[in-house]
Amino acid sequence: MALAVGVVGISYGATAIAAGLPIWLPVVLGIAVLGAGSEFLFIGIVAAGGSPIAAVAAGLLVNARHLPYGLSVPDVVGTGWRRPLGLHVMNDESVASALAQSDHPRKQAAYWVCGLGILLAWPGGAAIGTLVGAVVPDTAVFGLDAVFPAVLLALIIPALRDRTTRRAALVGAGLAVASAPVLPPGLPVLVALTGVAVAVGRRADE
Structure with a gap:
């Protein structure tokens, strides 16, 4: 790493x-x-x-x-x-x-x-x-610039077996990709934190 x-x-x-x-x-x-x-x-x-x-x-x-x-x-x-x-x-x-x-x-x-x-x-x-x-x-x-994102991805793959974690990651990644064209570099990762709130809300409903 x-x-x-x-x-x-x-x-x-x-x-x-x-x-x-x-x-x-x-x-x-x-x-x-x-x-x-x-x-x-x-x-x-x-x-x-x-x-x-x-x-x-x-x-x-x-x-x-x-x-x-x-x-x-x-x-x-x-x-x-x-x-x-x-x-x-x-x-x-x-x-x-x-x-x-x-x-x-x-x-x-x-x-x-x-x-x-x-x-x-x-x-x-x-x-x-x-x-x-x-x-x-x-x-x-x-x-x-592609080296350490690839290493990070390898580290988080085991955590994606959990359905709630996987849901948060997918929502966050989708929002980050969608916001990347309109936000300065570095800010889409903060937008991705919205995925955590969505996942927590879904877990509360369950």
Whole structure:
């Protein structure tokens, strides 16, 4: 998982450099924010001439998905001095890896190994990407952005055996695809959360 994220990080770093941004920016964002979707959106807005304040606001909105993430894995992020670090490494991949495990010790181990691995791989990939970007302006031709969505899909497939979960996923995916043409990148994933509300409502009726 961390390797896949590192590969996408290469694309991210190269994209930032191709947009004319300073070489240090994607690496610093990769360490401090550790959120691929919000970082891609931030760089896209700034590169298009948008206000940095608007770019930060859009990034925070995209990262609002971490609220349900925190509610789904409250017992694996650690306590005491470990908790701030545990919250920092909370992302799509670490949460999905934890939820894919069968018991608490495995959930906790998967969360931390994946989270810390991505903490190293994402800014590391971004740093490599800034170098690659000077040679290959368009890394999208390699399809690097398809790597970690494929890994996430493999992780969630076992959970789709549950009918309620499957219903929520299908509704959310449908709404995300429908809204993608009209919403900025990163926001359709928030629209997909509507699927959870629909599934909960159906379960209550049953």
